[in-house]
Amino acid sequence: MNPDQFQGPALRVGVVGIGWAGQQHLNAYSNSPGVEIVAVAGMEEELLHSLQATHAIPNAFLRWEDMLELEDLDAISVAVPTFLHAPIAIAALERGLHVLSEKPLARTADEGRAMVEAARGAGRVLDVAFNHRRRGDIQTLKSIIDEGGLGRPYYAKASWLRRTGIPRLGSWFTNPELSGGGPMADIGVHVLDYALHLLGEPKVLSVSATVHAELGPRGRGGSARFSAMSSEHAFEVEDFASAFIRLEGGATLLIEAGWASYREKDDVLGFMVYGTDGGAELVAKGSPSAPVGQLTIFTDKDGENADYSPESQPGRGHQAVVEDFLDIVRGGEAVWGHHDGSLALNRAEIIDACYRSAREAKEVQL
Ligand SMILES: NC(=O)c1ccc[n+]([C@@H]2O[C@H](COP(=O)([O-])OP(=O)(O)OC[C@H]3O[C@@H](n4cnc5c(N)ncnc54)[C@H](O)[C@@H]3O)[C@@H](O)[C@H]2O)c1
Structure with missing residues (x-):
């Protein structure tokens, strides 16, 4: 309406x-x-x-x-x-x-x-x-994938990575009892959501994940931009997480979600995909992420390079x-x-499986 x-x-x-x-x-x-x-x-x-x-x-x-x-x-x-x-x-x-x-x-x-x-x-x-799935650039890419512009996607990588973006050291975000987890639960859930949305909601078969807590426990990587609430909790979650996800139909998806790591200054929210007839790369830098990221489609026509960069409108969040x-x-x-709430529950089940996989150091079937 x-x-x-x-x-x-x-x-x-x-x-x-x-x-x-x-x-x-x-x-x-x-x-x-x-x-x-x-x-x-x-x-x-x-x-x-x-x-x-x-x-x-x-x-x-x-x-x-x-x-x-x-x-x-x-x-x-x-x-x-x-x-x-x-x-x-x-x-x-x-x-x-x-x-x-x-x-x-x-x-x-x-x-x-x-x-x-x-x-x-x-x-x-x-x-x-x-x-984030409502970003204009993600919607543009979604239309291209849905129209078959990349053929059949078989490998994708989706990331949200920050240099110093722990949502306030010691806030509720860093206490697992209050938050449920670190960046995998916080921003990884967005990344997982837009990646599965872009790929057409394939069923997730299994995950193999790792989590790390290297900077937060040493008081590094915090940002004061986040959380209205006062800070008094210890850092007891991960500050970086990654998951390799097998999808029904044979495609695979790599997710990276990091609040803090030694990397370039600009945060990046990204997605890249390889398909049988084309690939795509979306990069939105900045904190908050640029309203419109750089989207490039890699493809060919009659054997010749036909790469292009489609225009997108800013999303309405x-x-x-x-x-x-x-x-x-x-x-x-x-x-x-x-x-x-079923779609969000599906995301929660996958995130649960990621934490279990990281805890048990093995692949977990869904
Ligand atoms: N969709 C997004 O892009 C996005 C971005 C940031 C946060 N979030 C989510 O939004 C939620 C809040 O995050 P935030 O960054 O705004 O947190 P925040 O810490 O800045 O704010 C939390 C708010 O909850 C209120 N609150 C806590 N206990 C309460 C109670 N018992 N009764 C009434 N109010 C209470 C606090 O007073 C505060 O106003 C989280 O679930 C977070 O994951 C989503």
Whole structure:
């Protein structure tokens, strides 16, 4: 649905969490017609009241539990540390609310499964914010692959690598009880999501992964750009992870997710793929990543080199995520059942398998 054409009763939404992610949701709801933000929750009191004023939100709470006591909420966004995704989403779904959760779905696939079951039981939407697959350059490449422009992809590599990008040393991100894991869970889940999306959602057969914690435990590689919450936890997760993934049909995918390592200064978010009739390379540098990366298609025509660089528009990130969620909610019961969090659960199962593979130092079948 084109939001400009929206007519009907306003959807009443609440946002839990007011860090970077929660603020993306607030901005996106504010920019969407037919939406009333009726509540916001977060523990940074000054920021909470400033965001309440900016977005003219009638209710502000320090605790998410109080927000869920409100009457007449239709939907909430969950943008809090990952250990709270499942309890908040399940409580909201059981109250009949639709939920847009931040990634990763949860700390583990078991927690994620409980969320999906709650969505199915309640007959409500559980959607997850995978904003990077909505990048314009990724969508351009997706169209080229879908139209057969590269033939059959047989090898791909997808990476998000930072030089000093630990999301604040000592924050909840670096405590596995609160986050579920380091960069594999945090940014690897985005990389995995856009890679599988680009490759047409092939089934994952097995993973062989490694994780390393070389810089974080020595107080290196931290960035103050991340996390609104105070820092007091030890560094107990990995700072670099890699996984070799076998896909149904014979293709393989290599994933790299690093918060910190001795590499070039610019962060890079990338994807490269080799297919039977062409290859592609996408590189988006910077922190945050450039809105449009460099995309090159390598191919030939009648035996001659026919490489080219297609144009892409900047993606709309969380705005697109939120608009899609609103469309699904407005779409009614007929569509809700197709949005029960299963896709995010699939990602959680693969990430779980990666951590198990790294722990046991062997390939793990899915
Ligand atoms: N999609 C993306 O690109 C993206 C980017 C960053 C973070 N995230 C995800 O968003 C989530 C939040 O990350 P962040 O970087 O914004 O974290 P953050 O640490 O900056 O903010 C966390 C927020 O949660 C609030 N919170 C914690 N406990 C609460 C409680 N009991 N009641 C109410 N509020 C509570 C805090 O007050 C804070 O406002 C994480 O799941 C993260 O993985 C997604």
